Amino acid sequence: MKNKIILLLVCILMVCGCSNYRELDDLAIITAIAIDKSSDGKYELSFLIANSPKAQTSSKEGEAKTTVFSGKGKTLTEAANSVDSKSPKTLYYGHINVVIISEEIAREGFLNIADWLLRSPETRKQFYLMQSKDTDAKNILKIVEPLEATPSQSITSLIESNINSQSITTTISYSPFIEKVLEKGYDPILPSISVDGKISKGSSEKNLEKTEPTSYLKLDDTAIFREDKFVGYVGRKDSQSINVLNDSVHELKIDFKHEANDIVYTSNSIKTSTKLVDENHVKINIKGSGFVSEVNGKVSLEKVSTVKKLEKNLENALTKQLYKTLDKLQNEFKCDVFGFGNKIYGKYPKIWDKIENKWNDKYYPKLKIDINADLTIESSGSLNRSIEEVRS
């Protein structure tokens, strides 16, 4: 009996033991993927491999030098296989942080390539999805950034720091993006990224040696999608408005004029609620409190009446900005990135069934949207009176 158990154990250890076994140094850890369309109509996949031991001497400090491998193919799998045949290590998809798609891919429709990334069991579905602007997606991977070890890390930290500090870009990870594409009455948006400077200079290690790098990555305009197809870009102001209207703002900075003086207002507690009056009318309420973070000119914030006036101007400035963005999206792009259609579908499903096909082109541009902003100034920062006011 005992011998049998030992035999069984030995069998278990020898037969099915190492099925999933792979040594860490045999893996090529992919942290970012770029998907391009090459001129001959094939997909071009580029993988950023984070742990290539380009310089063995630096391995002690844990510093990784990155490598980019590219391959072409009719399908994404074929492209990936052609990369695999170039890489001496097994490609490992478990730690993808960023996937960058080129404008061309986005214009053709993202759903064509969505399947491959979702289907693989190894990938996490939480990576950021971005679109490259004015350049091929694979060029983004090549830029060596001075502050982070790898481009993928610099992209993720670029995004994450931006969410918290400015809200001028949108961030979206993969699964929510796909969800929005598939949901009714919703058009998704993607952040775009571009290279500032020359790509050829930014991709060499020399970029790191200067105090002012010649090339660096930059979060750019927001890409607007209609279903899964890219339509156009909107600028920073509009991106900010979209974030306010979508209630996804962490920190809002608005500049407005008061008696010809420029004033900047910062709020950390913007709350937006959207209410459907009926299928043709939406009411949006924005509430928030914040402080004055910059005053250029002679403004004293000691008087309550001044503060009240400031608040009025501030609210006007914000609603004006929001209406401008809404106008652009309703009439120019005809993209419902706020999900008003989705709300109608939720509340009046029968009406939605009738208008669904013509929603973007006919009904959405006509949708009446009322914005009511209620912002309060709670403090004036560390100063009560502006410097110029004190001087005079």
Added chain:
Amino acid sequence: MEKINKKVSSVIKQIKKLYGNSGDLNTRVIKIHGVDVGVLFMESSSGPGDISDRIIKSIDFLTDGDIYENLYEHLKNNIFNSQVLTTKDFSRFAYYLSSGFTIIVVDGHDEAIVMETRAELDRGVTESTSEPILRGPKDSFTESHSKNLGLVRKRIKDPNLWFDEVKVGKRTETRVTIAYLNDVTDKNTVSEIKRILEAIDVDGILDSGNIKEYLLKQKSTFPQILSTERPDLVCQSILNGKVAIIVENTPFVLILPNVFIDFMHTSEDQYQKPVNISFTRALKVFALIVTLFTPAIYIAITTFDQTAVPDKLLISLAVQRSGVPFPTFFEIILLMIIFEILREGDVRSPSNMGTSMSIVGALVLGQAAVDAGIVSPIAVIVIAITSICSLIFNDIDFMNGIRAWRFIFILSATFFGLIGLVASGLIWLLKLSSLESFGVPFTAPFSPLIKASQKDAIVRFPLPKIFRRPGYLNNNDIIKQGGKDEK
């Protein structure tokens, strides 16, 4: 029982034959008014000064005329000694002589007078070397049995502290004392221990470690009996209703029944602030988990479940690993074996060789092996953390138990990854909870959960708030303090 020959000369002849003319056997015959009085003692184990001072003198100076009639009775009553026994059994002579007693035989009597004249053959009471503490009594047990008993007795003055003695070992006749509180400790435990001890049929017992193996029935790498050389810890345990087994000629006293959490405790815990001690104990539990699982987790996440590691860490690990010629498993096992050899060597080698040992260990095996690219720096870190955390426990049996299970975890992680590690961790918990000694579950007071005993398990409550003795001990009297229960 063998009768004592009434003739002194033949008794002496018999003894000499028994010991094969051993040089340290001393026999002296004194003639008092024509009556032979034989004085027998072992030079080696008894104090000759004592014998000549007290006994020979008191025999020599017998001058009173009446007493010769009844010489034997007179000697028995008048010898200057605190411990005088009589025996009619010749077969006990060897035991008494070897233990350092002096035997007086008188012509014409089949009874012998036995007196304690033991020599001081042990070191004095010194500071504990194996369990040093910062605050608390510094004395420790020695090799002298009576001193050891004294160190316990002087701490607990209650007459209910009973010392039951059993002699174990056919040739060594080692005195083994079972110490317990008569009105508190579970009688069954005591009688069971006694039964086991009496049933031991071996030629010699030289240390309490020998006894330990007879007392344990279940196979386990973890010790179920605590051994200590601290009298205050022994007394704490006795007061809690445990049983202490004090073995002659060894400073290590056994305490049982014992539970797992006792290895996280020290006697010092009772002398310091409760909050700080609770923190220290939590730290020990953390160290236990770290020392058991770290190498296994490292192997599992680097060879199977890379997805479980954060990006930056994984990249850093991968870069460190590149260029190392061995598989991760082999790397870890190699370093662990080297560490175990170093530790064993450090314990056995004389202290003046310890420095060269640590230089070789730290510089050559650590630094140089990494520089040469034979092992990765992270593997050295893993092993260093593992070994530091295992050194926090001072019970050598416990440390070795941890080591055995660590290897099991490493093997299962090597073959099955994190799933294998979780499975073998469960097996470990099952094994622990299946253990029991003398009716006490090894995992008490957590499984079975005893609420009242949580006050001195991982968290220690202030002493004025601990009213009960540990609830898992089947004590007759569970109230420790105040006469009233907290309920």
